[in-house]
Amino acid sequence: MTQEIITVRNTSIVLGEKKILENITCSISAGEFVGIIGPNGAGKSTLLLALRGFVPLAAGEVQLGGRPITTLSDKELARHVAYMQQEVNVGFGYTALEVVLTGRYPYLKWWQHEQAEDKAIAHQYMEFTGVEALADKPVHLMSGGEKQRVLLAKVLAQETPLIFLDEPTASLDLVYQEEIFRYCQLISKQGKTILIVAHDLKLAAKFCSRLLLLAENKMIADGPPEKVITKENLQAAYGLHAAVFMNKVTGNLDIHTYAADDDNPNKDTKVHIICGGGSGERIIRLLYERGYRLTLGVIQPGDADANVAEAFHLPCLLGQPFSSIDEPSAQENRRKISAADWVVLSDLTFGEQNIDNLQAAFMAKKLIVIEDTPIEKRDFLNGQASDLYAKLVEMPQVTVMAFLQFITLLEKN
Amino acid sequence: MLKKTQGNRAKKAWKIMMVLSIVLLGMIVFSISWGTITVPWEDTLAIIGQHVPVISGYFPSVNAEFQAVVWNIRLPRVLVGVLVGAALGVSGAVMQGVFGNPLADPGIIGVSGGASFGAVVAIALGLTSFSIFIMPMFALVGALAAVSATVFLSMSRGKIPVMTLLLSGVAVSMLMGALTSGILTLMNEYRVREYLFWVVGGLDYRRWEHVYLAVGPILIGLIVLCLLARHLNVLVLGEQEARSVGVPVVALRLLLLFVAAATTAMAVCVSGTIGFVGLIVPHIMRIIVGPEHRWLLPSSALAGALFLVFCDTLGRMIFPPNEIRVGIMTALLGAPYFLYLLRKTQQSGGNS
Numbered sequence: 001m002t003q004e005i006i007t008v009r010n011t012s013i014v015l016g017e018k019k020i021l022e023n024i025t026c027s028i029s030a031g032e033f034v035g036i037i038g039p040n041g042a043g044k045s046t047l048l049l050a051l052r053g054f055v056p057l058a059a060g061e062v063q064l065g066g067r068p069i070t071t072l073s074d075k076e077l078a079r080h081v082a083y084m085q086q087e088v089n090v091g092f093g094y095t096a097l098e099v100v101l102t103g104r105y106p107y108l109k110w111w112q113h114e115q116a117e118d119k120a121i122a123h124q125y126m127e128f129t130g131v132e133a134l135a136d137k138p139v140h141l142m143s144g145g146e147k148q149r150v151l152l153a154k155v156l157a158q159e160t161p162l163i164f165l166d167e168p169t170a171s172l173d174l175v176y177q178e179e180i181f182r183y184c185q186l187i188s189k190q191g192k193t194i195l196i197v198a199h200d201l202k203l204a205a206k207f208c209s210r211l212l213l214l215a216e217n218k219m220i221a222d223g224p225p226e227k228v229i230t231k232e233n234l235q236a237a238y239g240l241h242a243a244v245f246m247n248k249v250t251g252n253l254d255i256h257t258y259a260a261d262d263d264n265p266n267k268d269t270k271v272h273i274i275c276g277g278g279s280g281e282r283i284i285r286l287l288y289e290r291g292y293r294l295t296l297g298v299i300q301p302g303d304a305d306a307n308v309a310e311a312f313h314l315p316c317l318l319g320q321p322f323s324s325i326d327e328p329s330a331q332e333n334r335r336k337i338s339a340a341d342w343v344v345l346s347d348l349t350f351g352e353q354n355i356d357n358l359q360a361a362f363m364a365k366k367l368i369v370i371e372d373t374p375i376e377k378r379d380f381l382n383g384q385a386s387d388l389y390a391k392l393v394e395m396p397q398v399t400v401m402a403f404l405q406f407i408t409l410l411e412k413n
Numbered sequence: 414m415l416k417k418t419q420g421n422r423a424k425k426a427w428k429i430m431m432v433l434s435i436v437l438l439g440m441i442v443f444s445i446s447w448g449t450i451t452v453p454w455e456d457t458l459a460i461i462g463q464h465v466p467v468i469s470g471y472f473p474s475v476n477a478e479f480q481a482v483v484w485n486i487r488l489p490r491v492l493v494g495v496l497v498g499a500a501l502g503v504s505g506a507v508m509q510g511v512f513g514n515p516l517a518d519p520g521i522i523g524v525s526g527g528a529s530f531g532a533v534v535a536i537a538l539g540l541t542s543f544s545i546f547i548m549p550m551f552a553l554v555g556a557l558a559a560v561s562a563t564v565f566l567s568m569s570r571g572k573i574p575v576m577t578l579l580l581s582g583v584a585v586s587m588l589m590g591a592l593t594s595g596i597l598t599l600m601n602e603y604r605v606r607e608y609l610f611w612v613v614g615g616l617d618y619r620r621w622e623h624v625y626l627a628v629g630p631i632l633i634g635l636i637v638l639c640l641l642a643r644h645l646n647v648l649v650l651g652e653q654e655a656r657s658v659g660v661p662v663v664a665l666r667l668l669l670l671f672v673a674a675a676t677t678a679m680a681v682c683v684s685g686t687i688g689f690v691g692l693i694v695p696h697i698m699r700i701i702v703g704p705e706h707r708w709l710l711p712s713s714a715l716a717g718a719l720f721l722v723f724c725d726t727l728g729r730m731i732f733p734p735n736e737i738r739v740g741i742m743t744a745l746l747g748a749p750y751f752l753y754l755l756r757k758t759q760q761s762g763g764n765s
Contacts, residue, residue: 078659
């Protein structure tokens with residue numbers, strides 16, 4: 001049974017005349033690694049500030065560990081939550097150790113100096129984030145990555161059950177961005193709860209256990225990354241046309257974004273693509289981004305083209321692995337081909353398993369054949385495919401062109 | 414090994430403070446001994462020693478003229494210098510910390526403007542002849558009123574944004590300046606001279622009364638500020654940083670501002686306005702001992718005292734028997750050095 005550590009009830013925040021957040025409700029349990037995502041101006045940082053009690057609530061309630069945030073004193077809050085802000089300017093030449101030691105402030109009486117124990121804690125966390133060797137170096141002379149790790153050590157030295165990070169990776173190189181997330185993941189595995197405002201959706205999806213998606217002052221999604229980062233949510237939050245898919249190479253959630261006209265003229269044009277073996281990837285992407293209604297077939301499961309189709313959530317006829325196209329698939333393929341306004345036959349290789357695709361192509365009302373490699377080199381059936389292909393390209397409804405010509409043709413439309 | 418280097422920094426700060434104390438004592442003895450009437454330094458020590466209870470009997474007697482010069486004229490002057498220098502040095506360091514800006518100075522939030530206005534009111538009313546305490550008291554009230562006005566003007570919804578505070582400070586200072594000028598144009602020439610004498614800070618004619626007036630408030634101010642040094646360290650990292658570790662930012666900032674302003678105002682009361690000490694001394698000490706305020710504040714106190722006594726002594730030595738007032742000396746020495754520092758910082762691109 002996990003313990004509920006943050007409770008947010010119907011919370012609204014108004015700054016000046018402007019409504020920043022409306023009716024936010026969520027509860028976060030100990031040990032979660034929560035990413036707060038959303039477009040600029042959605043109120044991500046404000047939410048984090050409100051949960052720390054830095055901005056007043058216009059309505060609703062925030063509880064930390066079951067106690068309303070308004071009943072906690074400054075120091076009590078600082079013993080509950082460590083907060084790392086976006087841009088910290090460490091002036092005057094303070095050293096890393098001096099900065100990290102300020103994390104011990106909530107535990108000291110006003111007249112006390114840092115004790116040996118506090119120093120040991122500071123050193124321990126600097127070791128954890130790999131900046132122990134820089135203890136006596138002035139922070140303003142450090143690189144962005146070093147500085148963020150020093151600040152992370154400071155936040156950890158506060159030894160709070162909750163850690164809030166407001167875009168800690170904003171000004172960092174790619175390597176350091178991922179490093180910060182990895183440290184956070186490690187910390188959350190030790191039972192601490194982390195809330196991070198993140199810009200990079202892919203990193204947030206990769207490392208966080210849960211995401212909160214904010215847009216236009218509201219929380220529009222809350223849940224595990226694969227439930228939150230969806231085509232529909234991204235469209236709603238960012239107005240972004242995107243395909244969300246599992247990247248087969250990295251094993252992570254990946255996002256492919258593209259520009260598309262909202263009133264797209266092609267949405268009623270049905271196009272069927274006959275492809276396989278990666279020959280269709282470029283064609284699928286090109287047509288998908290232009291908003292055509294696509295169908296694909298027949299492709300072997302696990303084929304590169306099948307993965308692209310899956311990424312874009314396209315209806316795709318899949319055959320049986322390592323066997324010829326079966327009768328039901330062949331029938332369905334022909335139905336789709338006849339129904340399509342036009343059909344594209346990619347530059348694919350023909351063998352025993354997929355020769356039926358070439359047969360089916362004859363059914364097309366209008367057929368575009370992409371040919372970058374001569375059919376002879378793609379024929380693994382000792383001329384059978386070449387003969388059929390030769391017959392096909394003779395048909396009046398067929399146009400043969402190279403891929404580049406195909407692009408030009410689409411540009412013109 | 415790393416903990417050792419951290420210890421080294423503390424050790425270094427101790428060493429610097431020891432050296433500063435010794436040099437300051439030497440400077441005090443030299444400053445008391447040197448003048449139109451030169452007193453041998455052992456006589457100086459003997460005269461001072463005779464006034465210390467318990468050990469007074471161990472010192473040989475010195476002639477009455479030396480006694481009068483050392484005890485009644487030069488010692489109070491030097492002591493006022495020490496107090497004023499320490500007050501200005503520490504207040505400057507604190508202000509720079511509160512504003513997070515190495516160019517801040519107590520004058521920036523209206524302390525000097527308010528003190529001058531208070532002084533000119535006292536002179537205009539002709540109250541200064543009643544007691545030497547009248548003008549300092551008016552100056553103190555003026556300074557605190559000006560700082561209060563600045564803080565009140567910049568406070569909005571329980572917060573004091575630093576930028577607004579600086580701008581309010583400028584506005585209040587200008588208003589005080591205008592009022593001061595307005596009163597000055599209505600006064601007769603004798604009183605204008607009296608004011609001028611005060612506004613160009615100096616240590617001449619300082620008596621034991623001035624020491625008694627200033628010693629309590631300034632020492633209390635210095636002790637309070639030094640006790641708050643660790644909190645100031647956190648505050649310097651920025652408002653948000655400070656709040657996130659539980660610092661009561663507004664209360665701490667107000668406390669530091671008022672204590673530093675009151676301490677400065679006390680200094681201004683007994684010496685007139687003296688520039689550049691609060692700017693240069695913390696700047697140099699930050700380079701030498703680092704930004705940690707627990708070291709920076711005490712060493713700024715020692716260095717401020719040393720710098721002011723040094724400037725005063727130098728001012729007396731250049732055209733004897735005439736003196737260059739200490740406020741002019743600090744500016745003459747301070748301004749070029751400060752410009753040099755600024756250029757150097759610009760060239761290296763650092764922000765120390």
